[in-house]
Amino acid sequence: MIIHSRLKDYTVHIEENLDFLLNLPKENVQFVIDRKVYDLYEKYFDSVPKDRLILLDATEENKILDTALAICEKMTEIPAKRNMQLISVGGGITQDLTGFVANILYRGIKWIFVxxxxxxxxxxxxxxxxxxxxxxxxxxLGTFYPPDEIHICARFFDTLSEGDYKSGLGEVVKFNIMEGEDGLKKMENNIASLLTREKEKINQFVLSSLTYKKKFIEVDEFDRGERIKLNFAHTFGHAVEVVSNYAIPHGTAVAMGMIMADGLSCKRGLLDEEMIKRSEKILLQIIDIDSTVLDVDMEHFIKAVRKDKKQTDSAMTAVLRTKQDLTIVKDMTEEEVIYAVQYFKDLYQRKHLLLRRR
Ligand SMILES: NC(=O)c1ccc[n+]([C@@H]2O[C@H](COP(=O)([O-])OP(=O)(O)OC[C@H]3O[C@@H](n4cnc5c(N)ncnc54)[C@H](O)[C@@H]3O)[C@@H](O)[C@H]2O)c1
Ligand SMILES: [Zn+2]
Structure with a gap:
């Protein structure tokens, strides 16, 4: 897959197995690898010289300027400035840090992301x-700077914790639900195989998710218009992350945000109940949270919604689903936010009562 960007076109490769790691360039390269990933897959990095290897503790506390600068400093030891490359291997935290470094060091160097x-x-x-x-x-703090190459191999996901795996499924379900009836049907037919981490299914859904996202980022790379629709469920999701003190991973918060947003769509008459029930059935299978996380003061929640980067003025904005498409509502009230959160809480509680009765 090729992604067209105003900065550079870049490629996504789906890899069958992990052997591609052995063929990554080694000359003038700095590797930055998530420490957990390195420990699990060390044998694939045997030939990386130790002085070209930085291991990263992938925590939010570490995703800061100081860590980025420390990587930059280490990279000044590589003599070939123009031809140097950075290869990073890890999740979103590793990506965010190394993408930033690759962008600012010497005003931009080549970067491969795994x-x-x-x-x-x-x-x-x-x-x-x-x-x-x-x-x-x-x-x-942030910039726009895509990698030159991306290599995806589903084998890595075997070792993800259940929580991190289901967090990823949150975004997969989001893309499909945004697509409407066809996407929803695809999810209904495949969620069971995805939950058991079937490689072929994962590859299929990773590709379809990226294909869906590609349409938006290619027309609105810098997030000024159409791309805002990808923010579906994120206004609520970000607030869930904040009030849980980031104990709930991003994709899980987005899955919860979808239920909240849809609850509101239904209340506004934008979406049929039947459609919503079908999505909820899928979403509830990937949300496993301590239900007390939402027992917070709603003022705190609303404040977190207002602080979301996408909010532009005093009225609250959210992307909601409609029968045909998505719509950006700019007049969401505090009462509606409270309604949406309560809607999720009631539903989640009912799921637990049902499970307990079994
Ligand atoms: N740049 C963007 O467009 C963008 C979009 C969404 C989220 N993010 C950011 O991404 C971060 C979240 O990223 P994430 O959810 O991918 O995970 P992460 O990088 O936070 O990693 C989650 C956990 O999984 C571990 N891990 C990673 N790969 C593993 C593997 N194969 N096996 C076992 N353990 C593994 C990590 O060490 C970590 O403990 C957040 O900081 C978020 O802000 C960025
Ligand atoms: Zn997201």
Missing amino acids: PTTLLAACDSCIGGKTSLNYKKYKNL
């Missing part, structure tokens, strides 16, 4: 966004 989480593979690896946290602000 996503090792489902979330990074099906979504964040394309689109070119890089983000760092600053003080208490998540993703406050």
